[in-house]
Amino acid sequence: MEAFRLTRQSLDATSPQHRYYLVRLLNFVVASTTLARLNHDPARP
Amino acid sequence: MIRPVLDDALRMCQAVLDPPGADPWDTLVGVGYASALACRYELSGDPDAATAAIETYQRGAADTGLSAFRRLDAAHAGAKLAVRCGETGPGLELYALAIDLLDYAAWRGIDRRDQERLLARYAGLPSDAAAMAIAAGRPETAAGRPETAVECLERGRGVLLDRLLDDSADLARLNEINPALAAQFRELRSALDGIAMPDPEASDFEMPLLYAKAEADELLSLFPTAVHLSEAAATRDAVLAEMGSHCWFHFAVHGVTDGHTPVGGGLQLTNGRLTIRDLAQRRLSDARFAYLSACETYQDSPAIPVGRSLALQLSAHLKKWPGETLLTGADGGQLSPWATRTRRTNGTQEGEGPSRRLPLSRPKALFRLAAHRSRG
Numbered sequence: 399m400e401a402f403r404l405t406r407q408s409l410d411a412t413s414p415q416h417r418y419y420l421v422r423l424l425n426f427v428v429a430s431t432t433l434a435r436l437n438h439d440p441a442r443p
Numbered sequence: 444m445i446r447p448v449l450d451d452a453l454r455m456c457q458a459v460l461d462p463p464g465a466d467p468w469d470t471l472v473g474v475g476y477a478s479a480l481a482c483r484y485e486l487s488g489d490p491d492a493a494t495a496a497i498e499t500y501q502r503g504a505a506d507t508g509l510s511a512f513r514r515l516d517a518a519h520a521g522a523k524l525a526v527r528c529g530e531t532g533p534g535l536e537l538y539a540l541a542i543d544l545l546d547y548a549a550w551r552g553i554d555r556r557d558q559e560r561l562l563a564r565y566a567g568l569p570s571d572a573a574a575m576a577i578a579a580g581r582p583e584t585a586a587g588r589p590e591t592a593v594e595c596l597e598r599g600r601g602v603l604l605d606r607l608l609d610d611s612a613d614l615a616r617l618n619e620i621n622p623a624l625a626a627q628f629r630e631l632r633s634a635l636d637g638i639a640m641p642d643p644e645a646s647d648f649e650m651p652l653l654y655a656k657a658e659a660d661e662l663l664s665l666f667p668t669a670v671h672l673s674e675a676a677a678t679r680d681a682v683l684a685e686m687g688s689h690c691w692f693h694f695a696v697h698g699v700t701d702g703h704t705p706v707g708g709g710l711q712l713t714n715g716r717l718t719i720r721d722l723a724q725r726r727l728s729d730a731r732f733a734y735l736s737a738c739e740t741y742q743d744s745p746a747i748p749v750g751r752s753l754a755l756q757l758s759a760h761l762k763k764w765p766g767e768t769l770l771t772g773a774d775g776g777q778l779s780p781w782a783t784r785t786r787r788t789n790g791t792q793e794g795e796g797p798s799r800r801l802p803l804s805r806p807k808a809l810f811r812l813a814a815h816r817s818r819g
Contacts, residue, residue, distance in 0.1 A: 402448070409455075420468040423455055427475040430452035431482045437448075438486055 405429040449486075452479050467508045474503040474517045481524050493528045497521055501533060504540055511547035512561070518544060519568060526571070531579040538572035541565075542599045549602060562602060569599025614724075655695040658736065662693060677713045683721060690731040698737030710737060 405426040412419045456476035463469050480496035483489055500521025504514050518541035525534030545565060549558040572595035618625040656673070663671055670685050672678075677696075686692060694710055701708035709718035 406451075414459075420459065420466070420472050423459060424468075424472050424475045427452045427456060427472070427479050430448050431475075431479045434449045434479075434482050434486060 399433065402426075402429040402433045449479055449483050453483070463502070465508075467506070470503050470506040470509055471513070473499050474513070474520075477503065477517070478520065481520070484524070484528075490528070493524060493530075497525050497528070497530060497533050497537075500524065501537065504537060504544075511544050511550070515541055515544040515548045515565070519565065522572070522575070526575060531575065534575050535572075535579055538568070538575055538595065541568055542572060542595055545599060546602050565599075569596045572596070572599065650697075652695060652697070655736075658695045675713055679712050679715050679717050679721070682712060682717055683725060686727060686730070687725065688729070690729045692730070692733040693736065694734070695736040698735065710735075 405422065406429075409419075409422045409426045412422050453476065456472055456479065460469065460473055460476060463473060477496045477499035480492045480499065484493040484496060500517050503509065504518035504521060506514065509517075518537045522534050522537035522541055525531070525537060545562065545568070549561045553561075573592035576592035576595055577589060614625055614628060617628065659671055659673060663669060670689065672681055672685065697711040699708050699711060699716060707716075707718050707720065709716045709721065711717075
């Protein structure tokens with residue numbers, strides 16, 4: 399959860415025009431996906 | 444809680460990727476986007492999410508601006524998702540691409556152990572691809588043929604060994620042009636091979652092969668002119684020397700698979716191991732048939748079993764597909780009387796031994812038989 403929060407915070411602080419935006423977006427997407435899987439993994443009811 | 448988390452990520456990706464740019468980072472974000480879509484499909488069963496994810500994985504895997512291993516990851520993930528969704532067409536394409544990319548991802552420039560580590564991560568890929576090719580069951584297309592399945596299987600597993608064979612061929616050419624340089628190269632390679640990491644799981648502990656002598660005696664009664672090497676005479680050098688001048692081989696020995704250094708696996712002889720590397724470096728141009736009465740010669744593992752090594756070797760000379768060129772560890776019940784007895788007695792444990800029957804309808808065309816596997 400903390401990783402997810404930090405990646406979101408980092409993304410929000412970055413302008414879409416900034417060269418690091420895509421990197422931070424990718425971090426956020428990976429963190430979101432991981433969190434979603436952890437919270438509701440259909441393989442582990 | 445779950446949906447908003449993914450929805451935010453997906454919405455932001457869509458904003459960036461509509462339309463996708465030429466920057467490799469756009470493709471990387473696209474692969475991340477595909478992963479999030481796949482996650483949403485898993486959580487909600489939304490088929491649109493799965494379709495979009497597969498398409499995005501396809502774009503990522505096809506982007507030559509990305510490094511080979513990232514494309515490989517995308518192709519593999521997309522293929523696995525396509526399997527789960529029953530999308531056999533895209534799934535087969537992605538699996539085929541992933542197998543092609545295996546060779547690039549584990550390229551010659553990186554350390555061999557790194558190559559092996561990378562390939563071990565994708566150990567299940569060739570068999571999954573083969574299963575998909577069979578399950579697709581579309582005989583009107585190349586993708587649905589069993590031959591395609593075998594090709595997927597052998598190409599994926601043979602990447603390392605195929606490279607080794609290529610190296611040997613290159614060295615043979617160098618030897619013709621500059622023998623001194625070739626000798627220097629061999630020396631250097633031998634030194635490097637010497638520092639190969641031992642496999643802690645591999646054991647040279649040998650249980651006695653109680654019936655190997657009886658097996659050999661029976662073979663000699665059938666083939667009285669055959670060269671027989673056993674006990675002190677069965678040294679690595681002697682066996683290799685004889686292999687260079689014979690076309691049929693029969694081994695009744697212990698087999699070893701090395702999970703850490705795959706080309707270090709092989710057959711245990713009197714003074715050491717006849718390794719896959721040894722075999723790959725020889726040009727067994729007359730070899731036609733090999734019977735491996737030994738365990739671990741054709742098992743499924745990230746490592747290369749010695750049976751598969753020999754199959755690839757023979758195929759390199761016969762210009763045929765490996766599965767058609769070598770019989771290994773087969774149930775000899777229909778091959779000859781000695782093989783029947785071999786099956787019953789040569790295993791070191793009860794029940795260990797070849798597991799399939801040999802469909803020997805054309806005994807004069809042994810080399811064309813598909814390879815059979817042992818479960819030892």
